[in-house]
Amino acid sequence: MSRLEGKVAVVTGASLGIGAAIASRLAAEGAAVVVNYGRSKDAAAAVVERIQGNGGRAIAVQADVSRQDQVVALFDQAQSAFGPLNLLVNNAGVYVGSPIGDITEEHIDKHFDLNVKGLLFATREAVQRFPEAGGSIINISSVVATLPPSGMAVYSATKGAVDTISRALAVELGARKIRVNSVSPGYVVTEGAKDMDGEGQFASYMASVTPLGRVGLPEDIADVVAFVASDDARWITGQVIPVSGGVRF
């Protein structure tokens, strides 16, 4: 399918995991994709190479999304490479567990600076640059927003904020034909998730409580993001869309 032909997309945190799959899927649908990365330069280059190898258009742009100045530079580079922006996927995120007794200011800032402030910085830049025809913003949330596991209060709070931002901005930006939605994954096997789950015990547990009987793959999320980004989803805004194999929240 080529539902995104002629569109320009920025995907934050697209060097690894869910973001890399989203970048590839949007490019396969015809979008020119800006593959943002923080530290994983080689991984981002590999994503771009894969997209180009399949006949798509992509560039890698380094920017720490938790830093306002770097986010502005990211969007400037996106615009000079591909022209006006149509799609933003706010995917970059961190998640580290910590019991409440052990949390530090640094732990709180690390999560909120990227997952919430960074998302707002990127959204502000995108909204200023969308054409009159509008645009689509997709925020990668998590089922933890309403189904928080033990030891994840801070991370879960950031994703609760993300869902509220999606609902609030859908109202604020609807008149400008800008749609804002959350796509909310359950557990997905990624580099980051594997780091958190040494022996894979959490993944096994999640598979056992998931109605569809397995854990998620990055492509399970990317396929839904491509739909929400496309005109097929033109009447959907302000929604939190669970993509969790049936895990309910």
Ligand SMILES: NC(=O)c1ccc[n+]([C@@H]2O[C@H](COP(=O)([O-])OP(=O)(O)OC[C@H]3O[C@@H](n4cnc5c(N)ncnc54)[C@H](OP(=O)(O)O)[C@@H]3O)[C@@H](O)[C@H]2O)c1
């Ligand atoms: N995996 C899951 O089970 C799961 C479930 C629900 C929701 N989510 C959400 O899905 C999103 C992606 O998760 P994932 O599991 O794919 O994570 P991951 O494997 O850890 O990858 C994280 C991505 O974010 C980028 N990133 C980290 N800090 C950044 C920064 N300051 N600026 C720019 N990019 C940055 C990383 O790039 P560099 O390495 O280049 O810095 C990487 O590309 C997150 O928002 C997460 O909360 C994940």
